[in-house]
Amino acid sequence: MIDYAQTHPDAIYLSEDEASMYLQATTTSVWASVGQPPVPVSSTAAAEMVKLLENTFRAVNIGLVNEVALMCDRLGLNVWEVVEAAATKPYGFMPFYPGPGLGGHCIPIDPHYLSWKLRTLNYTARFIELAAEVNSSMPAYAVSKIAAGLNEFRKAVNGSLVLLLGVAYKPNVADVRESPALDIIHLLQAQGAEITYHDPHVPRLTLDDFTAESMPLTAVSLQNADCVVIVTNHAAFDTTSSPNIPRSLWTPAMR
Numbered sequence: 001m002i003d004y005a006q007t008h009p010d011a012i013y014l015s016e017d018e019a020s021m022y023l024q025a026t027t028t029s030v031w032a033s034v035g036q037p038p039v040p041v042s043s044t045a046a047a048e049m050v051k052l053l054e055n056t057f058r059a060v061n062i063g064l065v066n067e068v069a070l071m072c073d074r075l076g077l078n079v080w081e082v083v084e085a086a087a088t089k090p091y092g093f094m095p096f097y098p099g100p101g102l103g104g105h106c107i108p109i110d111p112h113y114l115s116w117k118l119r120t121l122n123y124t125a126r127f128i129e130l131a132a133e134v135n136s137s138m139p140a141y142a143v144s145k146i147a148a149g150l151n152e153f154r155k156a157v158n159g160s161l162v163l164l165l166g167v168a169y170k171p172n173v174a175d176v177r178e179s180p181a182l183d184i185i186h187l188l189q190a191q192g193a194e195i196t197y198h199d200p201h202v203p204r205l206t207l208d209d210f211t212a213e214s215m216p217l218t219a220v221s222l223q224n225a226d227c228v229v230i231v232t233n234h235a236a237f238d239t240t241s242s243p244n245i246p247r248s249l250w251t252p253a254m255r
Contacts (some may be wrong), residue, residue, distance in 0.1 A: 056111040056128055061096040063131030066138055069098035100231055101138040101180030103169025108178045114172050139183035146227055155226055158192030163225035164233025166201045174201040181231045182207055
């Protein structure tokens with residue numbers, strides 16, 4: 001089973017029959033493009049479970065760090081500082097980072113296939129269900145932080161111009177499938193916000209009753225917005241080096 005989400009996967013897991021056919025048909029040039037030979041497992045079902053384990057591992061750990069972010073917010077702590085310090089441990093810890101929700105065609109979806117199957121066998125996949133609950137709540141949490149930031153400047157969400165930076169589901173790609181930005185747009189629209197966006201990888205976005213083109217990212221567009229939100233941290237949005245986002249513009253009003 002090949003994970004097509006990655007151009008160069010770390011490993012390909014195949015049942016023994018699939019592996020046999022694959023090895024017979026594969027040429028040296030294909031091996032070079034893949035990067036390493038496939039890893040044989042006992043059956044197609046086992047190969048599929050490998051994929052589901054990998055996706056579920058990420059979904060659960062992202063859910064954990066997202067909940068840690070919620071807890072740090074209540075405790076007045078910087079979750080980024082906490083994660084970065086924990087990552088200095090030389091063993092036993094793999095850093096995951098919080099965000100506005102899950103996106104893409106694998107992590108937000110595939111674990112639910114496994115959860116559904118297990119329900120038919122009278123078993124509850126508790127970690128999958130709990131992680132999904134936390135991760136699916138993050139767009140609403142992001143909107144609540146936007147509302148709180150606007151409120152500090154005596155502004156309501158209703159009528160405010162909100163500029164979203166990035167609508168793809170992960171950095172430096174054009175894929176918007178299951179992107180949390182889509183939920184954030186819906187939630188902000190429901191509260192009366194006017195939404196614009198800039199994404200160097202997504203020139204046009206159509207979402208139900210929302211259709212827009214990526215607007216140029218200029219000093220004027222930043223200054224005209226009541227709130228600027230980095231939803232997807234594309235490399236182009238590096239505030240320390242991007243010529244399109246002058247450091248002087250990143251004031252407390254732009255969170």
